[in-house]
Amino acid sequence: MKFDGKGGLKVIKSRLLSKATWNELYSYICIAYAIKADEGENGGLDPDVRVRRACEYLGRCDEAVKTHLAELMGENQSISAEKLVAVANTYSHDALEGAVNMGPFAVAGAETPRGVTSLALAILSPMPGERFIDCGSGTGSLLTSAREMCPEAHYFGAEIDQAVYVEAKLKSFILGYGIDYINGDMFSLFEQEGQSGSYDKAFSNYPWGIPATQLYKGSAAAKEFDKVKNGYNRPVSGDWVFNRLLIDAIGEDGTAVGIMTGGSAFNSVDAKVRKHFVDQGWIRAVIALPEGVFYPYVSIGTTLVVLGHGNTGGVRIVDATDLGTDERRMVNLGEEDVGEILARLASDGKHSRTLTPAELAENEYNLYAPRYLREKLQIPCPKQFGDVVETMTRGASLKASELDELTCTEDTGAYYLGLSDIQDGIISVQLPCLKSIDPKLGKYCVRNGDLLVSKTGSPIKVAVAEVADGNKVLACGNLYIVHLNDRVDPYYLAAYLSSSTGAKELSAAIKGTLVSTLNASDLKQITIPLEPMERQQEVAARYRAKLDEIQVYKLKLEKARAEVADIFSEEG
Template identity: 25%
Template sequence: MSDRNAELNKLIWVCLDELRGTYTTEQSVCMLLVVSSIYYLNEHELSPEQKLQWFRVNQENSIVELLDTRMKQLENDNKKLKGIFTGLVTSFRYFSNSATNRALKTIINNLGSFQFNNQDELLQLINLLALRFGDVGTPEAITNLTLDLVRLENIHSFADYCSGTSSVYLEVFRRLKAMGKVDLTSYYGEEINVLSYLISKLLVLLNRVPNFNIVNKDVLDRISRDEEQKTFDFIFSDVPFGVTWNYENALNDPRYEHGIPPKSSADWAFYQNVLYHLNDNGKAIVVGTKGTLVRGSEVNIRQSIIDKDLIEAIITLPENLYSKTNISTELIIFNKRKPQNRLGKVLFIDASEYSSRINRNQHAITEEGLSKINHAYWNGTEEDRFCRLIDVEKIKSYNYSLNSKEYLDFDILKNSFEHTVKLGEIAEVRRGVQLSKEEYEDLMVSATHYFLNIKDIENGRITYDEESKITYKKKDWLVKFAIQPMDILITSKGSMIKFAMVKNPFNEAFISGNLSIIRVNPKQYNAYVLYEFLQSEVGRRMIDGLQTGTTIKLINPSRLEQLEIPLYPMEFMNEVGEKLKQNKQEYEEKIKETENKFVMQKRTLLKQLGINDKA
């Protein structure tokens, strides 16, 4: 942030502080937007004599009435402003009390006394203020990266679906203005939130954006096949994460030619809307999450889009780019006219490590990261663990997953082995039972088995908690969810992957839905070899490439079955496996011996001090 923007933000904070405690943050921002916009328009449209007269009236009369009158006058004089001010603040007269009158008068005095270098700075204050509205707004890091990945001078029509306050296009406009090409591009935006829509219209009007049309509507409202199809050169869409939707609306809707997404996630409904509105030479960049790229329920949609070669690139971004959530995000670049040398390929870029903190709640992409992404995208270069061009045929072999880590990390690691086999071919992988709190409490009566959870797996050991025991609900639980000797347990949820092996003697136990059992076929693989491989640095990196989830990392058993593990001759594996088993046993015995020795020596020393410690 520039020093001048920091000063403008400080002025915003001081003005909002005048309203704090009397109005909500949303109300305060809307009031300040209207007040500062009126002030800006007065500065821009009134003569020096008129401005002086308005200032005197402000000092002598009720500021509430003065603002209300001026707000309605501006709307009557400019039909493009009609309904915007009065939509944000229905009437200042509703706030007619002495405290509000004093606060608004102080705000106008603050604006009048601040040394703006020019009217553009006052306009920048309004733009910065709009960024404080609610939780809306694409992070500056994503906006700048997106616009670096397009040639703005070649775009004649720009659309933003889920446009928020139009912050992305305002940055487009700023860049075009710097190039002297402000009349080059038309802008179309759709936004469901009424206040965001009104603020968006206000900003484009104050910034004097030509050729725009912003509509207040739900992007996913059904459209008719008879409706005229709007198409654009470039589309951006930062869609809401994890939104459920009424998929019945998709019936007979021409946008969903690649398939209807499930009710639980509308991501690919939004993306298909984008594809539908691209012209034949069009390009689009959308924001998604890791789940968007790998969910099995949407594989048919990804398959159709990938088979039609509409995806140019997938870019994995750092976590925490949004101030209100720490989830990691992905950019999907669609292109209906890919360069000749990219046909039948997808560029995968993993920039997740190029992160820098900008405040307590938010990160940005480092300058180095931005530079490397741009260079890789525009030049098609490849770099180990950062970027690769992957043939569509290989993506098919990965069941149309678009997880960049699978191709930049997992695939390279897999190819480092001479022979491999999929985990699902040598072992059964099964997730534990998911119980509600009520079910768990009911099954605690007449308990027969321990109930293992993440907390019970630590340092490769299983802890059997006497306070966590249940009985089975169905007899098939004894086969599906009960542990056996030589089972490998792995956590299927959480930020850190944990492992443990079930050893003899063991206690009868079921595993919860937060764990999975890997039950190795001893005729095809050695359990100890597998256990140590999974815990190795290579194994953990490969498993990391299979993880999904946004706020919580998940390992789906069906994806775990696709894990490629090194394959060795059975006799050799059993020989090494037996040595690994012995080594593990010796290690654990030494640890136990050392722990016992520590406790005994501690107890003896404390006794010398007259402290009887039996712990």
């Protein structure tokens, strides 16, 4: 549904009110829409009466909705009835209907993106007579789209947040879709008799980054559910508890789709639960989605998992990380992208294949598609990174209060190197000064020529330390200090790790659920080139020359910025 020329949620918002919360705004839009739908019969009534009639009309659908609207339109209402009627009269039916369908959370970025919704619904493909549930249904965007695809199916949503639940009920009632929403913990649904296995299709874009233990503390129903239902050691990631819920929701011939973090597909701590799912035949396919598809809500890599019963022949893996359109850090999946993913899901190719249980077992049941499908890199004289490492240690993990106590303004020859002090392969020449460095922290100090590699973040930062005689530089805990043996030039290695090929090697080694992390053991296993020293020195010299060039441009930029700041105060 599209806005007309006058419409648009931002315009409606600016016309309607300026201080309302998103929940209030959405409720007002719903009221305005109800007024618009009712205007033919009651257009001549007093504005207060028209608004009251609209509230009563909407309130019939649910007691919680009625209470919510009564609070909004009570004695302390923050918008007049005249203004609501004016909004209804200013905008077309289609514009207000579009605003209702958008919902506040879709605009704020916390709803499932439309491209992901389209992909999930294309996989689930609701059919007439089927029972379809969305666990954690939000404002009902996915269920609304599903209902438009197949009006003859029966739709259900479970949402724990009452304000969001109210909005979903309003939307369903206004559109006349008859979606059955339940306000409560999705796990508690399956304590009710007859709920387990009673759905043909299920979906959940569940909360991410919740450790299973924390999930149990927040939901007694989740703890009891996992205690009764699992047949494996309890998972570390809450993602797999939610996935187990989806399995329990559907019957033997049912299909479910969950959206989980990329880390839960490959982290070592959940290997046992992934094995259990594979052994039970519950995983049909996994699709690695592009990073940024959920931006600005989160920018990490995510994985769509297709669940069902009886699939013991292998797991279909699809790499879709190369798809989507970049728009200021946000990646949008369009119709063509969704079509391409479905094509990859249907047949083998460069970006898709089926992994047998034996292949998965050999790889700790890693379900991250790019691990198996990424293009094999052509690296001359390949060796493991660990072959050239003499020592490797992390920097010092200091609390902010401890660092504040150590820092000073006087140049003592002792400095602190943080992650932000490395930019474009160059270490800042203006590091924070330290009063002194305790001898106990000596092992965390950087030596001249050490290779520095960041532990967290994406992309990984790399630099070579240049420490003047008599100075000491203490590295932060988010840096690996790598002292290399004499088989490799540190600048040659830094040049490789900064290249597109080296960046891909580092990226493939990164793990983590919500925070990208490079483990020391994984770093040591990446492949690097180890060409003859003459060739290394040639590459190193060119790399250092480019770093010097970058440094010169940075100095010119700083000078220009300073001059811009002084232009107004200069005498004419």
